[in-house]
Amino acid sequence: MAVREIVLHPDDRLRRKCKRVSRDERGLEQLIDDMIETMAEAHGVGLAAPQVGVPLRLTVIRLPEDYDDARAGEVIVLVNPDIVKSAGEWEPDEGCLSIPGYVANVKRQWSVTVRARDRSWREFRVRGEGLLGQALQHEIDHLHGLLFIDRLESMDQLRKVERESAAAT
Numbered sequence: 001m002a003v004r005e006i007v008l009h010p011d012d013r014l015r016r017k018c019k020r021v022s023r024d025e026r027g028l029e030q031l032i033d034d035m036i037e038t039m040a041e042a043h044g045v046g047l048a049a050p051q052v053g054v055p056l057r058l059t060v061i062r063l064p065e066d067y068d069d070a071r072a073g074e075v076i077v078l079v080n081p082d083i084v085k086s087a088g089e090w091e092p093d094e095g096c097l098s099i100p101g102y103v104a105n106v107k108r109q110w111s112v113t114v115r116a117r118d119r120s121w122r123e124f125r126v127r128g129e130g131l132l133g134q135a136l137q138h139e140i141d142h143l144h145g146l147l148f149i150d151r152l153e154s155m156d157q158l159r160k161v162e163r164e165s166a167a168a169t
């Protein structure tokens with residue numbers, strides 16, 4: 001495994017619409033392992049393939065160990081994820097490993113259900129509420145070339161922070 005360099009905004013590689021992963025995608029196992037290691041090194045809750053410069057529909061998420069959720073501490077690998085259901089609204093603090101040092105309150109759905117494949121190509125569904133739902137939406141936005149700042153009405157909503165927030169994805 002290797003830590004890869006995280007692409008920072010502004011960079012065109014964060015703005016591409018990512019392609020679906022094919023079953024025989026070359027280097028997929030290595031890419032997934034590297035993304036997990038890169039996310040851990042950066043203390044992120046999630047990381048999407050375009051953040052390491054790869055335009056594929058692939059993302060990894062890991063909720064903090066101490067987070068109150070059955071999936072806390074578990075790495076979730078999502079290949080070709082699609083949101084199939086969403087409900088509720090909230091406006092949590094959000095940050096991004098590609099926009100270090102800034103957070104803002106972003107309008108998100110409270111809960112989302114995502115259909116994806118795991119690294120063994122098995123189809124599964126994950127329903128996330130709160131932080132997990134937020135991370136799923138944030139990462140899937142990346143796969144469409146969208147950043148959380150695109151969801152703000154004004155850049156004045158950005159706040160500078162000393163350290164990365166727990167929700168940096």
Ligand code: ZN
Nearest residue numbers: 096097098169
């Ligand atoms: Zn991000």
